[in-house]
Amino acid sequence: MDLLIQTAAAVEMIHTYSLIHDDLPSMDDDDLRRGRETCHRKFDESTAILAGDALQAKAFQTIAGDLGLDESLRLKLIAGLGHAASRMVTGQQLDLEAEGKELAIDEVKNIHANKTGALIEFSVSAGAMIGHADQNELDAIERYGQSLGLLFQITDDLLDVTETSESLGKTAGKDARSEKATYPSVIGVEGTKNLADAVHETAVAALRELDHPHQILTQIAEFIRNRQS
Amino acid sequence: MDLLIQTAAAVEMIHTYSLIHDDLPSMDDDDLRRGRETCHRKFDESTAILAGDALQAKAFQTIAGDLGLDESLRLKLIAGLGHAASRMVTGQQLDLEAEGKELAIDEVKNIHANKTGALIEFSVSAGAMIGHADQNELDAIERYGQSLGLLFQITDDLLDVTETSESLGKTAGKDARSEKATYPSVIGVEGTKNLADAVHETAVAALRELDHPHQILTQIAEFIRNRQS
Numbered sequence: 001m002d003l004l005i006q007t008a009a010a011v012e013m014i015h016t017y018s019l020i021h022d023d024l025p026s027m028d029d030d031d032l033r034r035g036r037e038t039c040h041r042k043f044d045e046s047t048a049i050l051a052g053d054a055l056q057a058k059a060f061q062t063i064a065g066d067l068g069l070d071e072s073l074r075l076k077l078i079a080g081l082g083h084a085a086s087r088m089v090t091g092q093q094l095d096l097e098a099e100g101k102e103l104a105i106d107e108v109k110n111i112h113a114n115k116t117g118a119l120i121e122f123s124v125s126a127g128a129m130i131g132h133a134d135q136n137e138l139d140a141i142e143r144y145g146q147s148l149g150l151l152f153q154i155t156d157d158l159l160d161v162t163e164t165s166e167s168l169g170k171t172a173g174k175d176a177r178s179e180k181a182t183y184p185s186v187i188g189v190e191g192t193k194n195l196a197d198a199v200h201e202t203a204v205a206a207l208r209e210l211d212h213p214h215q216i217l218t219q220i221a222e223f224i225r226n227r228q229s
Numbered sequence: 230m231d232l233l234i235q236t237a238a239a240v241e242m243i244h245t246y247s248l249i250h251d252d253l254p255s256m257d258d259d260d261l262r263r264g265r266e267t268c269h270r271k272f273d274e275s276t277a278i279l280a281g282d283a284l285q286a287k288a289f290q291t292i293a294g295d296l297g298l299d300e301s302l303r304l305k306l307i308a309g310l311g312h313a314a315s316r317m318v319t320g321q322q323l324d325l326e327a328e329g330k331e332l333a334i335d336e337v338k339n340i341h342a343n344k345t346g347a348l349i350e351f352s353v354s355a356g357a358m359i360g361h362a363d364q365n366e367l368d369a370i371e372r373y374g375q376s377l378g379l380l381f382q383i384t385d386d387l388l389d390v391t392e393t394s395e396s397l398g399k400t401a402g403k404d405a406r407s408e409k410a411t412y413p414s415v416i417g418v419e420g421t422k423n424l425a426d427a428v429h430e431t432a433v434a435a436l437r438e439l440d441h442p443h444q445i446l447t448q449i450a451e452f453i454r455n456r457q458s
Contacts, residue, residue, distance in 0.1 A: 056282065082293060
C-alpha cells in the first residue's frame with residue numbers, strides 16, 4: 001500500500017481512538033459524536049476503551065507495514081506520530097486538570113497546542129515529508145500546521161458557544177457546563193473571533209513561502225475558519 | 230541507547246499500560262496491583278486511561294528512537310510489537326465477552342494466547358531478532374515463547390485459586406467471582422497442574438534446538454512453572 005495512504009489511515013486511527021476515549025464517562029462524558037451515539041453508549045465502556053487501545057496499536061503497525069520500503073522515512077513518521085500522540089494525551093490531561101480553574105490565555109494555548117494541535121501539525125508535516133519537501137518547505141509547513149491546529153481549536157470553542165447540538169453532531173454548550181478552559185471564556189466571543197482571523201492570516205502567510213502549489217492547504221485554512229460544525 | 234534496552238523498555242510500557250487499563254472499573258475492576266493501589270484508585274479513572282494511552286504511544290516512539298540505526302530491524306520490531314499489542318486487546322475483549330459463559334478448553338487457550346501470550350511471544354522473539362538469530366533459532370524461540378505464554382496464564386489461573394491476595398500482590402479469587410474462563414474452571418485444579426507440566430516440557434524441548442546458550446531461558450520457564458505469586 002502507498003505510504004501516504006498508510007500514514008493518513010494511521011492518523012485517522014489515532015484521531016478516532018482519541019475521540020472514543022475523550023467521550024468516555026470519566027473524561028468528557030459525551031453521548032453524541034458525529035451525530036451518532038458515542039462508542040461507549042452504543043456498546044459499553046470496556047469495549048470503547050479497548051477499541052481505542054486497538055486503534056492506537058494498529059496505527060503504528062500500519063506505518064511499519066511494508067518492510068523494506070522507505071525504511072528511514074517510515075521510522076521518522078512513527079517517531080513523529082508517537083510524539084504527537086503523546087502530546088495529545090498530555091493536552092487532554094492538562095485540560096481535565098484545568099476544569100473549574102481560571103487560566104491565562106497562554107495556558108489555554110498550551111493545552112490546545114498539545115491536545116488538538118500536535119496531531120494536526122503531524123498530519124500536515126507528514127504529507128510534506130512523504131512528498132520529499134526540502135527543509136525550508138518543512139519549516140513553513142510546520143508553522144502552517146501549528147496555526148491550523150490553533151485555528152481549529154479556536155473555532156471549535158466558538159462553535160460550542162454559538163451553535164446547536166444538531167448542527168454540530170455533538171453536544172453543544174458542554175464546555176461552559178463542565179467549566180472548560182476555552183478562548184471565549186478567557187477573551188470573550190468577539191476577542192475569539194478576532195484571534196481566529198489573526199491566526200488564519202498567520203497560517204496562510206506561511207504557505208506563501210512554499211514553492212509548490214498549495215491551493216488546497218489555503219482552502220483547508222479557509223474551511224476551518226468558516227466551518228459551522 | 231541500545232536497541233535491546235529500548236525494545237525491553239517498550240515492552241514494559243505496553244505491559245504496564247495493559248495492566249492499568251485491565252484494572253479499570255469497567256474491565257476487571259481491581260483495587261490492588263503489585264501490592265499497591267491500582268492507578269485509578271490512587272489517582273482517578275481518567276488519569277489511569279490517559280496514563281495507559283501515553284505509555285502505548287511512548288512504547289512505539291521509543292523503538293523508532295535513534296534514527297539512522299538498525300532501521301530495518303526497528304521497523305520489524307515496531308510491526309511485531311503493534312501486532313502483539315493488537316492481539317492483547319483482542320484477547321481482553323474475548324475474555325470480557327466470555328464472562329459467565331461455558332467455554333471449551335480451546336476457546337480458553339485462544340483467549341489467553343492473545344491476551345497474555347502475544348506479548349510474551351514478542352518479548353522472546355524480539356530478543357532473538359536483536360541478537361541476529363538465524364531462521365531455525367527464530368522458529369524454535371517462537372515455539373518456546375508460545376509455550377511460555379501459555380504456561381504463564383495456566384499458572385496465573387492456578388495461583389488465583391490456590392493463593393491469597395497478600396502473597397499475590399493482587400486480589401485473589403477474582404476469576405471465580407467474575408465467572409472468568411480459566412483452566413481450573415474447565416479442567417479442574419489437578420488437570421491444570423498436569424497441563425502446566427506438559428506445557429513446561431514443550432517449552433524446554435524447544436530450547437534444546439538452539440545452538441546458543443539458553444540456560445536463562447530454561448530458568449525462566451522453570452520460574453514460571455513454580456512461581457507462587
